[in-house]
Amino acid sequence: MKRKLVLLLIIALTLIGFTACGGGSDDAADNAGAESNGEADADVDADAGAEEPIVIQLAHVEPEDRSLHEGSVLFKEYVEEKSGGKLSVNILPNGQYGGDLQAVEGTILGTIQMTAAASSVLTSYSNDFMILDLPFMFDSREASYHALDGELGEALNATLPDGLIGLGFNDNGLRQITNSKRPITAPDDLKGIKMRVMESPVYISMFELLGANPTPMSFTEVYTGLQQGTIDGQENGAGLIYASKFQEVQKYLSLTGHVYSVNAIVINQPFYESLPEDLRQIIADGVKEGLVDGQRAIEGSGDEKFIGLLQEAGMEVNEISPENMLKFRETVSPMYEEYKGSTIREELFDMIAESNEAAK
Numbered sequence: 001m002k003r004k005l006v007l008l009l010i011i012a013l014t015l016i017g018f019t020a021c022g023g024g025s026d027d028a029a030d031n032a033g034a035e036s037n038g039e040a041d042a043d044v045d046a047d048a049g050a051e052e053p054i055v056i057q058l059a060h061v062e063p064e065d066r067s068l069h070e071g072s073v074l075f076k077e078y079v080e081e082k083s084g085g086k087l088s089v090n091i092l093p094n095g096q097y098g099g100d101l102q103a104v105e106g107t108i109l110g111t112i113q114m115t116a117a118a119s120s121v122l123t124s125y126s127n128d129f130m131i132l133d134l135p136f137m138f139d140s141r142e143a144s145y146h147a148l149d150g151e152l153g154e155a156l157n158a159t160l161p162d163g164l165i166g167l168g169f170n171d172n173g174l175r176q177i178t179n180s181k182r183p184i185t186a187p188d189d190l191k192g193i194k195m196r197v198m199e200s201p202v203y204i205s206m207f208e209l210l211g212a213n214p215t216p217m218s219f220t221e222v223y224t225g226l227q228q229g230t231i232d233g234q235e236n237g238a239g240l241i242y243a244s245k246f247q248e249v250q251k252y253l254s255l256t257g258h259v260y261s262v263n264a265i266v267i268n269q270p271f272y273e274s275l276p277e278d279l280r281q282i283i284a285d286g287v288k289e290g291l292v293d294g295q296r297a298i299e300g301s302g303d304e305k306f307i308g309l310l311q312e313a314g315m316e317v318n319e320i321s322p323e324n325m326l327k328f329r330e331t332v333s334p335m336y337e338e339y340k341g342s343t344i345r346e347e348l349f350d351m352i353a354e355s356n357e358a359a360k
Contacts, residue, residue, distance in 0.1 A: 053088035054275070056283075057112040059097035060263075061219050063243045067302065068116055068263060069093050071170065071295025078286040083279060099218030101199060108163035110268045116291060118172055118219075119262040120200035126159035131344050131352070133202035135258040135332045139356040141171065141300055144260040147355035149292075155348060156264075164266045165273075167287040171299040172261035173237015177254045178246055181232050183316060184254035186324040187211060187331045196222050196234040202335070206258075209332050226250060237261060238306035239299060247313040255307070255319045256328065265291050 058075070062068040069091070076089035092112070097103050100117035101124070107115050122129040131137065131152075138144040147153070148169040157166030177184050179193055191211035197203035199216045207214035215231050225231040226249040234246065235258070241247065265287055272280060311317045320328070340349055 051086070053085055054279070056087060056089045056114055057092060058089055058114040058116070059092040059103040059106065059112050060116050061095040061100055061103070062093060062240065064093050066240060066243045067171070067295050067298035070298055071291045072116070074290030074294040075286045076290075078289050079282050082282045082286070087279060087282065095218075095220040099220050101218065104164075104266065107266055107268050108161065110163075110271060112268075113271050114265070114267045116170065116263045116265045118198055119169070119264045120198040120203065122160070122264055123200050123202065125161045125164075126156070127343050128156055128159050128345055128348060129264075130200065130202045130339060131348050132156075132262050133198075133200050133206075133259060134335060134339065135206055136329050137352055138260045140359055141174070141260060143352075143356045143359035144171075144262070145296065146359050147352055148262065150351075150355070152348060152351040152355065155345075155351065160266065163269050165269050167265045167267055167284060168292045170263045170265065170292050170295045172263045173240055173299060174257050174303060175235045175259045175261050176238060176241070177233060177235045177256050177258075178241060178250040178252060178315070179233025179254075180226070180249070180251050183252050183318045184256065185318060185320065186327055194230075194232040196225060196231045202339070205335055205338075206332055209334065210328070222246070223249065237299070237303070238310060239302045242306045242309050242313075247310050247315050251314075251316060253307070253310055253315045253317045255317065256325075257320075258328065258332075 056079070058072055060068050060072060072089075072091045072093070076091060079087045079089060097106055097112060097115075100115075100121045103112065103115035103117050104121050106112045119129050119132045123133070138147070153166075153169055160166050177190075177195075179195070181193055182189060184190055187210045190207070193212045195207050195212040195214050196217045197207055197214040199218070204214045204216065212233075215225075217225060217231065222231070222234050223244060223246065226234065226246060233250070235256075236244075236246075238253075241250075241253070267283070272283070275283075307317060336349075340346055
């Protein structure tokens with residue numbers, strides 16, 4: 001009997017030992033799980049604390065196959081690489097944000113950070129920018145680059161309103177006239193033609209003197225205006241004319257070359273000044289690399305090619321004889337005296353004259 005009791009006691013103690021061991025294993029597993037969850041949480045926290053890139057929204061009105069967009073892509077690639085991912089550029093082409101005027105206003109407000117817009121819209125903020133719209137001011141592309149990369153560019157950027165910093169100027173094309181009525185060979189041919197012009201008083205005055213009926217209009221509305229007959233013609237560089245498919249709604253291309261048109265590259269001032277110096281330098285260098293030098297190289301080499309493509313698409317192309325080109329210059333010459341000194345600082349005219357001489 002005693003032996004049976006002893007045997008039962010040994011069995012009971014053995015079962016208790018197994019139970020205790022099993023409980024210890026569960027606790028260890030729980031502890032291991034807790035440690036594992038702690039490591040996972042730490043990883044999540046580390047990811048959440050990773051520095052997000054600073055996003056630059058860059059808006060422009062041109063199509064993706066245009067030099068301005070290609071220059072914007074070069075800018076994006078440069079700053080994202082050089083900043084090691086600290087900067088990210090989101091390009092908004094095709095007037096997604098609106099016309100040039102809306103893009104400049106959005107940059108001032110900080111709704112977007114950057115734009116490359118036709119310099120004409122900046123005449124709303126500074127009369128000095130009107131000098132870039134005056135016809136036949138520059139003798140060559142090289143002369144315009146020399147001026148805008150030097151004293152003239154610095155002088156114009158100094159007049160920008162609060163909220164904007166100027167980072168450079170690029171090439172918006174040697175402007176030519178298209179219309180649906182007739183070839184333009186002399187100023188008299190423009191009489192009565194409804195011409196879309198940029199929202200600049202200089203362009204309005206220019207085409208009034210030439211006898212046309214100027215109609216200020218945002219670039220994003222031009223194709224529809226030509227298609228519907230609201231306007232008869234417009235004027236832009238050959239590359240932009242082709243990319244915008246104006247050849248579908250215009251018959252005549254006249255090579256007047258009346259203005260070396262310019263885009264101004266501007267950035268929101270509070271945004272730019274809030275960045276550390278190294279990132280500001282990367283943005284400035286990226287503008288020079290992509291949006292100025294890169295874009296100019298693409299635009300400057302394309303005129304002959306795009307004029308040929310427009311001709312192939314069915315447009316009638318005519319050049320202007322030297323005698324008639326002189327008539328164009330004489331017809332608009334009153335503008336120089338009207339604006340010089342009274343509206344635009346006289347020293348800016350001197351800067352352009354010096355650049356024309358230096359570029360010879």
